Amino acid sequence: MQQKSICFIGGGNMAQAIILGLLKTGYPPHLITVCDPNADKLFYFAKQGVQTQPNNAVAAQQADVVLLAVKPQLMAEVCQHLTQSAVDFSHKLVISIAAGISLARLSALLPSATQVVRIMPNTPALVSEGMAGLYASPSLDIELKTFAENLLSAVGKTCWVEKEEHMHTVTAASGSSPAYFFLLMEAMQNAITDLGFDQETARLLIQQSALGAAKMVIENPEISLTTLRENVTSKGGTTAAALDIFAQHDLSTTVQQAIHACIQRSQEMETLF
Numbered sequence: 376m377q378q379k380s381i382c383f384i385g386g387g388n389m390a391q392a393i394i395l396g397l398l399k400t401g402y403p404p405h406l407i408t409v410c411d412p413n414a415d416k417l418f419y420f421a422k423q424g425v426q427t428q429p430n431n432a433v434a435a436q437q438a439d440v441v442l443l444a445v446k447p448q449l450m451a452e453v454c455q456h457l458t459q460s461a462v463d464f465s466h467k468l469v470i471s472i473a474a475g476i477s478l479a480r481l482s483a484l485l486p487s488a489t490q491v492v493r494i495m496p497n498t499p500a501l502v503s504e505g506m507a508g509l510y511a512s513p514s515l516d517i518e519l520k521t522f523a524e525n526l527l528s529a530v531g532k533t534c535w536v537e538k539e540e541h542m543h544t545v546t547a548a549s550g551s552s553p554a555y556f557f558l559l560m561e562a563m564q565n566a567i568t569d570l571g572f573d574q575e576t577a578r579l580l581i582q583q584s585a586l587g588a589a590k591m592v593i594e595n596p597e598i599s600l601t602t603l604r605e606n607v608t609s610k611g612g613t614t615a616a617a618l619d620i621f622a623q624h625d626l627s628t629t630v631q632q633a634i635h636a637c638i639q640r641s642q643e644m645e646t647l648f
């Protein structure tokens with residue numbers, strides 16, 4: 376993979392997952408700079424061998440790639456400071472991982488930026504099992520498009536979306552969804568420990584079953600999710616008893632409503648920040 380100097384503006388949960396995932400692939404730490412007002416975070420990253428810089432503009436000016444990893448609520452303030460500091464983005468790749476911040480908004484906030492990619496990653500990038508949706512305007516330089524794709528492919532799977540509006544759905548399907556799975560596993564762990572199992576054993580039973588189920592899905596693309604579920608559900612057996620409860624509480628509709636709420640919040644954020 377081509378190696379460029381990358382400046383992460385924001386060293387929080389998502390940036391950390393990407394950076395540590397990249398380091399595991401052998402990406403040179405000296406090519407990564409993290410900017411964050413939190414000194415403890417900079418100290419942590421320095422211990423990982425990457426460069427740190429409290430001043431966003433200084434780091435951004437020196438980097439080939441600027442990856443914006445601050446909360447959407449702060450994006451305008453952060454970008455305005457970069458612009459006011461006369462950072463010239465005209466020969467840089469700008470990547471934003473922020474939910475709900477459109478390309479048009481980014482271009483307005485960074486007028487000198489012409490090569491901008493939106494990426495919706497997720498935190499499993501930390502264990503090289505991330506899923507990232509990417510969107511860029513058709514005018515994006517192919518070399519930079521390839522770099523952005525390779526960067527996230529180093530820490531998981533990637534897919535490009537044709538329309539920017541699809542990034543809302545990507546956010547619901549993969550950006551936020553690790554939390555859906557954690558919630559289900561959390562509820563299962565609580566139920567199992569309530570039955571007298573210790574946390575560690577309950578977690579082992581649940582995490583391995585979740586991993587196994589995911590690998591069954593990945594390694595059997597020709598088998599539908601419905602069939603995979605039915606193959607566990609012996610007629611009149613234990614699984615059917617559990618699935619009946621899920622059906623009584625209309626889990627499918629609840630999941631659909633949760634995904635729609637995620638999309639609506641992403642759309643709302645696009646009007647707010």
Ligand SMILES: NC(=O)C1=CN([C@@H]2O[C@H](COP(=O)(O)OP(=O)(O)OC[C@H]3O[C@@H](n4cnc5c(N)ncnc54)[C@H](O)[C@@H]3O)[C@@H](O)[C@H]2O)C=CC1
Nearest residue numbers: 385386387388389410411413444445446447472473474496
């Ligand atoms: N957490 C996740 O699973 C995902 C997050 N994202 C997006 O990533 C972005 C960051 O989210 P998280 O990492 O979860 O948030 P976070 O709160 O963990 O990290 C944000 C970081 O930005 C830093 N920061 C605040 N002001 C700053 C400034 N002026 N300059 C530089 N850094 C500054 C904070 O100190 C913090 O470390 C958001 O836009 C979010 O939408 C996207 C996909 C998944």
Ligand SMILES: O=C(O)[C@@H]1CCC=N1
Nearest residue numbers: 473474546550551552
């Ligand atoms: O919850 C959020 O807004 C961010 C974006 C996707 C996952 N976390």
